[in-house]
Amino acid sequence: MIAEAALLESKTLRDSVLQRTEVLDKVKALSLLPDGMHVTTAMVAAYFEVADTVINNLLSRHRQELESNGLRVLRGSELLEFKELNLSSYPGSYPQPRSSLAIWSRRAVLNVAMLLRDSDVARQVRTYLLDMEYLARTHPVDTQASGTSRTLDDRIDQRITHILGKTVVPMFNALIETSGEHRRELIALREDVQRIEQRLCDHDTRITDLELTRGPRPYTGIMASIDAMNWREFEHHVAVLLRRDGCTDVIVHGGPGDRGVDVTARAADGRSVVAQCKSFAPYRPVWSGELQKFLGASHVQHAADVALFVATTSFTPDARAIAESYGVTLVDRAHLEKWSAGVPLSVLQ
Missing domain, CATH: 3.40.1350.10 (Trna Endonuclease; Chain: A, domain 1)
Incomplete structure (x- = not known):
């Protein structure tokens, strides 16, 4: 099993597990901005229960790695547009004028968890992450036993998720940019679509987790219901x-x-x-x-x-x-x- 210290020190190991962003919500709910995809530096700090300066220092030391995993620093017109769409519901939290704003994807937040040494929450995320990787290696999924219906459901869920993420949400983004009178309603509809997309992804993750941990257990399904x-x-x-x-x-x-x-x-x-x-x-x-x-x-x-x-x-x-x-x-x-x-x-x- 991969040791936690090795994960902290090796970028190659970090890159190998960065797709498992679902572990963030397993340890603690990660609140997202209205776009359903990003958080601010203050929100990252709140999640890991550290000061904003700790996250900013981490950004300075590992900027290239974090940017490769979805960190972006917005400026100028891009910043103004992003604030209008996503930060209008946070009055007083972002003083004016502001020349730049760092926004973090879920993948970048998981990257922080694998770099941040002095945070109990980050340690919990690493522990959960490493245990899931161990289970994935020691309990491979029997694709034949899972049946045709599971494969068909996977294809349907993946197709719907793809359509929502690649077609419907961008369509709403374009409508929001050109709309004046119905802007708020369109933003609300876009959020609903993104919530559905996230639920489909979460559903697939839960099914996968159950398959990875399945075995001869006498009380199958009980803890899944309680969780x-x-x-x-x-x-x-x-x-x-x-x-x-x-x-x-x-x-x-x-x-x-x-x-x-x-x-x-x-x-x-x-x-x-x-x-x-x-x-x-x-x-x-x-x-x-x-x-x-x-x-x-x-x-x-x-x-x-x-x-x-x-x-x-x-x-x-x-x-x-x-x-x-x-x-x-x-x-x-x-x-x-x-x-x-x-x-x-x-x-x-």
Whole structure:
């Protein structure tokens, strides 16, 4: 398996995995400008949770590599046009006058993740990226087993995506440039088309990921369904599992004012139960600091008899040590899959 250090040092290795831009959203949602294709330097910095100056310094050191992967610096009339179409909804964020603006493609943002050393988010992206490459090498797709319908669906999806990206979106761009009265409506329609194009790409990525990781698993499809849930749906899923295992008075509290827990309940034998639910990307583990926060909420504020920390991912060794020391039951990805498939949670029995 490729080592992370080698990825940081070798441009050849970076180039070999730059097509996997979908990993960015697996780790953390990447907000895009209205054109659906670019972000600004400030947005790149926000994604990686670093200062703007860090990204600007990286740009100075690796400008040629980043430009080859979609970084562009706009000036003059091109900058004015881009700002009018994409930055009008960000009042006050881009002071006037501005002589230039760097815009980054998703590929360039992934390039940053493979160059940025001092960012936890960048490290998570690299880990996810390398693991996906390892799976692709060790679990090759059996094209014959996937069937004719899958191949046909692929061709249809790829054809639609090609038409949307190469024909429909440019057509809207041309109409927007020449239109005055219906400019806003055309921009909104273009955004809808680009969202459909992105969903088709995401759908193909999800199918590919499932095929790469398929194998003799007893609970096929369960975690795929859970991964598709948003945080609120995941909390309600945990509440359903608690009720199924005999708990009563099950209440979902997630969101502002939840006092540090997402679900409270009472076990069949009368013990009080609190649960914290974390819907994270599979390659983003739960850290010890998150366990420490939950300890205060579960033991001090709620005085719970049973404290559950349920996550769609794994826990770091430090987090597991804290949980063991203070009696917190950890439900990691593997246990969550079994629990969701009908295996009762032993601590509730």
